[in-house]
Amino acid sequence: MKISQLFTKTIKEAPADETAVNAKLLIRGGFVSKVMAGVYEYMPLGFRVMEKINNIIREEMNAIGGQELQMSVFQNKDVWSATGRWQSAKDVMYQFKDAADKEYGLGFTHEEPLAAAARHYINSYKDLPRAVYQIQTKFRNEPRAKSGLLRGREFLMKDLYSFHASQEDLDQYYEKVASAYGRVFERMGLKTIRTFASGGSFSKFSDEFQVEADIGEDIIYLNKSAGRAVNKEVYTDEVLAELGWDKKSLAERTSIEVGNIFKLGTKFSEPLGLKFTDEKGDSKPVIMASYGIGLGRLMGTVVEVSHDDRGIIWPESIAPFKVHLMSLSRNEQAEEVYQELTRQGIEVLYDDRDDKTAGEKFADADLIGCPWRLVVSEKTGDKIEIKRRSEKDSRLVEVPELAKLFL
């Protein structure tokens, strides 16, 4: 991609109404554009990052047997009334009427519609277990959208649902998902802390994946030796006793919840009549679990924990481009490098603008934050200057060596 052709451009000053670092940098770099409180549009650079995140998640979900599907965002009232959530979730679910006064909602999660859909396909113990997931836009009427991409009213979410014949089977799969979640976050360069959190009605705890960050809205108590934490919402003497944790050994931290996994039991399958026939011929409700990752929040979190005063420092796995190539009055030679790297399948963002000063180009490279920066200039002669975004020092390399560095 040539920057001279790019749809967006960078801006020097972030809009005054953004205070969160993630929003400031992502807007300045042209990754996202704000529409309303808690609603952002993903511009080409941001979309590329999002696609990389999606693909990491897809790989890990597929690896544990998840089957990707796509539910509808548009929701009919009946299925939600069956569990009582049409009423109880009124504050969070966007609900409205059509011209004929019929009521509808927008999906903020999909337990009900998934359980309803599964009735068509799950009838026997032979149909279990199953796991399906989607990556889809969710809508939530947040009373207070805030912190840039971290709490939105419209956001992309990966939601996985699993269906089981027994509690033991669910428990086993649940741990598989927890491991997969750990890999997803690790591949994006995030250190997550698995955290005991409120479990809702079915199980004692749910598990959250928390990333330490001052901007986070969660308070967790970290047990360093265990590498686990407990969320403030369940931080009680009884819980600590149950976990066998000593209050004095816990450290209070502020953190961002990037993922949450829940054992649902039969909370949704029973009211929706999702049953199966077991080996003995008995009819039983299917046991379910759901697992969520907020994609926009994840992207915002990476920016929060990986930036400096000049801009974003993307991990290679989700950077919009691997290489940021810039020409300082050497467009002919830079063009060759661009063509060569592109031919080898390396993603290059090429700053070919000849009406910009060197300073602006360097500033943009740092702001956009691709992992590798290449400079072609008078100074570099026949060689190319190469520098990692995360490091200070650069060095000169011969053109033929270049590609090897990135493969």
Add this chain to the structure above:
RNA sequence: CGGGGCAUAGCGAAGUGGCAUCGCGCACGGUUCGGGACCGUGAGAUCCUGGGUUCAAAUCCCAGUGCCCCGACCA
């Protein structure tokens, strides 16, 4: 939903009753060219919306809307 703050050009800001300004960005011309360089010219405004006061309102008053922060809330 409670408390606080803000709203003027694409972005950042000044203007507290009397001709709407400045910087960035944008266009054109020129000088530059390794860290947002410079000179000149130009385009760009529903001063958040509606009402009121006044000879005169971006400015004062009333109502509303939007955005940010704190809190409540967060399947």
